[in-house]
Amino acid sequence: MTDPLALNETHDARARSWLESANQLGCDFPIQNLPFAVFRRRGTAEEFRGGVAIGDQIIDLAALERSAMFDAEAALGIRSGALPSLNTLMQLGPNVHTAVRSALFESFLVGSRRQSILQSCLVAQGDAEYSIPAQIGDYTDFYSSIYHATAVGRMLRPEHPLPPNYEWVPIGYHGRSSSIGVTGQGFRRPSGQRLAAGADRPVVGPSRRMDYELELGVFIGNGNAQGVPIPIGDAEAHIFGLCLLNDWSARDLQAWESQPLGPFLAKNFATTISPWIITLEALAPYRVPFVRPASAPAPLPYLDSATNRDAGALDIQLEALIQSAAMSERNDPPHRLSSTTFRHAYWTIGQLVAHHTVNGCNLRAGDLLGTGTQSGPTPAEAGSLLELSVGGTRPIRIGASELRTFLEDGDLVILRAWCEKSGAARIGFGSAQGRLLPAVDSA
Secondary structure (H helix, E strand, O other): OOOOOOOOHHHOOOOOEOOHHHHOOOOOOOOOOOOEEEEEEOOOOOOOEEEEEEOOEEEEHHHHHHHOOOOHHHHHHHHHHOOOOOHHHHHOOHHHHHHHHHHHHHHHEOOOOOHHHHHOOEEEHHHEEEEOOOOOOOEEEEOOOHHHHHHHHHHHOOOOOOOOOOOOOOOEEEOOHHHEEEOOEEEEOOEEEEOOOOOOOOEEEEOOOEEOOEEEEEEEOOOOOOOOOOOOOOHHHHEEEEEEEEOOEEHHHHHHHOOOOOOOOOOOOOEEEOOOEEEOOOOHHHEEOOOOOOOOOOOOHHHOOHHHHHHOEEOOEEEEEEEOHHHHHOOOOOEEEEEEEHHHOOOOHHHHHHHHHOOOOOOOOOOEEEOOOOOOOOHHHOOOHHHHOOOOOOOEEEOOOEEEOOOOOOOEEEEEEEEOOOOOOOEEEEEEEEEEEOOHHHO
16 A cells, blocks of 8 residues: 655656646645646536646646546546546545556656647646535544644633643534535625623624634545544545635634534534645655644554654644735735644644544545644634634734724635745645625625
8 A cells, every 4th residue: 555654756856847837936736746626617617527736737637538648547546536526536545546646747747758648638727616626425623733722722711721631532523514615615604693791691693703714624535434443553544635624613603502512503604625635645745743742641542653653743834814805905915814834733634533433433535624723832823813813802903904803794814835845845735715705684
């Protein structure tokens, strides 16, 4: 089975493509990345189909399949990736995914004899629109940042901010897959019950404390049989790749309803993901040791392995930006709210998969796991407005003159992520963009 940690020729930072846009400084999608999405040409009635990003182009896998230039596992993977969703490709497992990656990498290298054929299979990203990349059967959102959990806990339980189980168990809840949308998603401000400070009975109406959450999404590849847990040592072989994820949250609805069973209407109205799924193989150069505070207890055996300790974490840079309606009208650039790194996460993606299945839960290809809001140890690394504004008590400045404690109608939130270091190719995630629209009863 392919080792997702192993480096090979596809990670060579010196490799260059005959597609010049893939060689440009700061490019999200160089030849060493090759992420997957589902797309079609914008404004057409074409079938959605799988594609792979390189430079400013998309490799149309349906057109590539018709060329019949590949065989064996690469051909199987390309044929499966050409469908309207990537579930079939995901289910095939890492050996097929690696075969597709290797074939495309070789074909796009400078001097490739396949250049003329591949040029006819390219669609400009600027001409494309995207769909959800897989049929998401189930969606689970975790709570894997101890800095986020502590910051939020201090607002609710100053003396004991962390729940007693936090350092032992990856906490999660089951979300709503039907309201997951791809970048560009616009959604209405949700309504529900909320309890005002000092009131003795709730009211129903639009949320007044709308928030974003800076997260990563984890797409499952090949699943497991019901009743058969996935061991921590095998967990990453069941992961197809990562995307950006914004778990929009109505904080006032959440505070009232999350007693005792957790989020419900506060989160199930919308979730926005980026269209591109970055494979674990592309992220291999950015593996780092899994490190916790010295005072933290060691993970229980089913959540621990030498590989997870040595290279279970990923150094992925994350940032959140906002552009208000007024800023958009003036063509002002988005304002950066915060930035952090995924290496701060208290639980690794492998641990999330192992814990999710320890009770025999059967994951399926296309299932989506959210990492939970990613925040770092400093205030500037907070991954939500709830933290940045300290529960709405400290407005923050955006752009030239506006203030925010929580989101206002018309606000566009943009999440971005990338990996970058000396000696390795930059691996970008693109962006996940979503806009808050007025509530239905106030539109």
